[in-house]
Every structure is written in structure tokens, then in C-alpha cells.
Amino acid sequence: MEIAVFSAKSYDRQHLDAANAAEGHQLKYFEVPLDNETVGLAAGHGAVCIFVNDRADATVLEALGRGGTKLVALRCTGFNNVDLKAAQALGIKVVRVVDYSPNAVAEHAAALLMAVNRKIHRAYNRTRDFNFSLEGLMGFDLCGKTVAVIGTGKIGRVFAKIMVGFGCNVIGYDKYPSPEFEALGGRYADEGEIGASADCISLHCPLTPETHHIINAETLSRAKPGALLINTSRGGLIDTEAVIGALRSGQLGGLAIDVYEQEAGLFFRDLSGIIVDDSVLQQLITFPNVIVTGHQAFLTREAVTTICETTLRSVTEFESGKPLTNEVGAG
Template sequence: MDIIAFGVLADERPQLEVAFADQHAVRCLELFLNPDTAPTARGYEVVSSSVNDVLDADVLAALADGGTRMIAQRSTGYNNIDLDRARELDLTVARVSSYSPYSVAEFAWSLALALNRRTVRAAGRTREFDFRLNGLMGRDFHDRTVGVMGTGKIGTAFSRIAHGFGMRLLGWDVQENSDCLALGMEYVDKDRLFGEADLISLHVPLLPATHHIVDADALGRMKSDAILINTSRGGLIDAAALVAALRDGRLDGVGLDVYEEEAGVFFVDHSLEVMTDDTLARLMTFRNVLVTSHQAYFTRDAVGQIIDTTVRNVADYLAGRTSDNVLVRPKE
């Protein structure tokens, strides 16, 4: 059987092709799935999608009309898929429910450390043979307070690293995690976490209840020299409110690996174009803001696990099996 995969990154393609080689032919495309590119999938029973592909009602209808029966999403998140429409069309939808939490947790810390110690600015200076230390002073994380919003697998991995730094741990989640409690974490409400933390890292999923969980009110409660890190989902932060806070001189640093309107922007070279997203362009002007392009998961380990799970999801679909990865099951 032939499979078509959209939004395949250059470093991901060899692993994806090798993983399917003994079973199926896979056509890897760098272009993203959207209403314009959906006809490309005609004749493919299985479509593998990325987190930045658009699988709304119209795209799903076009895929179903072209013979697609299964969507194999290569990510944990699936807010880009209209699951209700998929059920109506009797499409099987599966995702990768988990992969290396260390990839994201370690990257979140790389952002935090780079911001705190002004590493990017320092490296830029030394490339110009400017070896002054003016404006590069950071602070110890040891004995300071970190607020971890979301203490699942990634949040727990992040917390273990924080514990290694000797930090005081505050946590917020719908339920307490015994592994985090064993590290000495104190679970508190959001307002207290925002008010007391020197470093805040977001590790919650994007749900209606968490959309813009970091809004103008939350930003106003934070310490003026706090560092904010988001490696989870862009919609957790009200980007316009964040710009306003930064413009007022609040926050010591902001590390964003995700952005609410990243679809069509991240993973694409726009270097020869005018950036039409005014909010993103404004964020990039602040020297204490570090933006990366949804890179946190991107390690050989995590990508390998994502691909292996995708291969299993396709095999399960063909064999009529189900698993916890399946979001929409075929009708009986």
C-alpha cells in the first residue's frame, strides 16, 4: 500500500522512509496539507499529517472523497483535526500519544538558560570581537523559585532538572503528581504561582480551559524580572498581551518555541518576504525574547519514537486493531 506524508522535514524524511521501507511505499512531501494541497492525496488510503497541517471539515471531506480512510498524525497534539467531521466521514484517526519527554524538557531549559545568561547576545558580540560583558549579567537559578504549569511526563522531566539546580518547586495541574511531590514540589493555585515564580514553564495541553492561560492579568501578576518559557502550545499565551507587557518593560526574558499563529509560518523559509504577522514581528524586536520554530521535540530519539509509533498505528489500522493512540475509530 502507498502512503502519503505531508509536512515532512528534511531531517525527518530518511527515518520515515526507512521505517516504512519493508512494508509500504511512502511519498514524503515538505508541503503542508491544506485545502489547496488536499487533492495531492487522491488515491492514497493512508495520509500521515504533521501538527501544522490543516485537517478541517473541508480538507477531511476532500481526503475522504479521494479515497483516504486513515489519518496518521505524527504528533501528540491534534487540535488541527476536526474529529467530529472525521467521525461523520468514517475516517480512522490516530496520533502519537507520547514520545521522549526529555527532548522538550531539556529544550525548555536551554531556552531558560540562554535567556538568563544572555548567551545569544554574548555569542553575537564575540563574533564581532566585542568581548565586553556590559548588559550580560544573569543570576543563579539555585535557590530561586520555578513554577511548572502542567506536571505530566514533560513537566516532571523539567522539574527533575530544576531540582538538580536546587530550585524551589511550585506546581499547578488538575491533579498532583507523586513523582513531583517526591521532589519537594508544592502545588498551588495559578495566581500564587504567577506571583512567586522567578521562572515559569508551560507544559499543559491546549484546551478551552487553558487557552490564553497566560493573559494580561497573569502577566501583571508575574514578577517584573520573571522568565517565561513556552514549549507546549502557542495558544496558551495571549501574544498581544505579552507584547504589551514587554513594551512596559516587564519580564526579564521570554522563550517561545511555539506561537499561536505559527501555522504557515514555522517550518517555512520566509527570509526573503515581509513578515505580515505584526505580533510575531513585534515580539522578535525585543532583545529579551528568544523565538525558535517548534524545535523542542526535534531530537533523533523523539523523532524516531514518533515515526515508530506512526508505523505501528498504520499496521494496527490495516489489521483492524485499536490502541490508545486512536482518536477516531471506524464504525462497526
């Protein structure tokens, strides 16, 4: 099957080509993201393969349908960038990667937590200039602290397991409680407990209308003063301007994010030679207690291999007329 692959980086091409050896599809790579301006590149392709910041709204999907596309294959777990109702109305199927490597994302979240707590980023920059002063680099022991896990699905549970290993008191919140989370040693928090007692909060829930800006001025005002906030899920979970206010006041002790609510057009690109016209992000990265990584939590060999294999297997299922194991419905 002919597949138009958008937002294709070198690692995408390498791993998709390797996975395709077993599937035999025709892959056409485009480094640009899928949107209104680039959708014409997909004409004549039965399937498009897209990533987290590609746009598949109703307008784009209509154009895809006119060009002969019958399948949208997301090489990621989240699908908030696809208008599922429009896809259903147009007869376009949507598949995603339900499970690739929860370890990859959870381990990155743990790395961010350790780095922002122990000021690893600041220490690294200092020692590059032969500055070995320890002033301003004090952190705290994670052992014995309370870590809140918002979203206790597969990734959240792996993160919780890591935190239990550090000797933390792990509390959680999820609309759908998980016995596996409790079996790991976590427990679900009572109402108001996360804000009152959490020394660290890590977000692992999907972005939905219900979870959009789940971290906002109100929830931040109820947070334990000096708490650390980690987000490796979706940028829209956080009201970034409210977080900046909490950082300025000291209510929030530190922030480490791998995702940003306005990351489309910024992340996955080298913008080091231009002036970035995003005053919110510019403010954010000036804080000494903030770490930003460019949506790399998924980026391990194991995870990318599984993502590519699963995505192409879904295309093969579609081409063969088999039930789609990883189909996303309009609900």
C-alpha cells in the same frame, strides 16, 4: 498501505524511510502542508500523515473522505488541528504519538531558560563581532529561585526534575495532579502563588479551549515583576500581544518560545529572503530579552526515530484491523 505524508522535511523522510523498513508501507512525500488547497494530493491514499501545522478541519476531512482516506496519522502528540467530531462522523480514524521523548522537549525548555536568563544569544552575537563587553549580560542564579511548571504530564515532570537538579523550588499547576511530580520534589501551588512567587514560568500543557491564552493580560499583571516565561508546548497558550505589552512595561523580564500562535505558514520554512508580513512576530523578535526558536524542541534523533516508528506502527495496526493503540477519540 499507501500513505500521503504532508509537511515532509528531509529529516522526516530519512527517519520515516528507516522506520518503514519494518512496516512495508508505500510513502508519498509532500513538502507542502495539508490544507484546503493541497488536500487533493491525498486522493487515493488510504492514510495521511500530518504534523502540527497541517489542517484537518471538517472541510479538509470531508475531502479526504471523498478521496478514500480512512486514517489520519499525526506524527506529534497534540491534535488541536484535527476536528475529531467531524472525523468520527466521516468514519475516519485518528491516531497520534502519545509518547516519544519527553526529554527532548524538556531539555530544550531548560536550554531556553538558561539562554534567556544568561543572555547567551546576545553574548554569541557580540563575540562574533569581537565585542567582549559584559555590559547588559547579567543574569541570576537559578539555584534557590522558584520555577512554576504549568502542566505536569510527562514533559512537565522531566522539566521539573531538571529544575530540582538546579536547586530550584519547583511548584506546579495541573487540572489532574500527579503524585510523580510531588515525588520528584515539586509541590502544587496554592491559589495565586504562581503569580506572586514564580521567578520562571514554563508551559507544558496541551492547547484546549480551556487553556487557550492561559497567559494573558490579567495573568501577566499578577506575575512577579521580572519573571521569565518559557513556552515549548503550543503557541495558543500565550496571548502574544499581551506578552509584548508586559515586555515593554518590564513586568515580564524575558520570554523564550519555541512555538507561536500564528506560526502556521511561517515555521519550518526558510523565509530569510522575503519580508515576513507578521507585525506581531516582527515586534517580538526586536526585544533583546526574547528568544524565538522555530518549533524545534522535539528535534532530537531519539525523538524523531520514536515518532516515525510509532506513527507507522499505528498505520500497520489499522491496516491489519487491530485495535489502535494510539487512537484519539472525539471524547
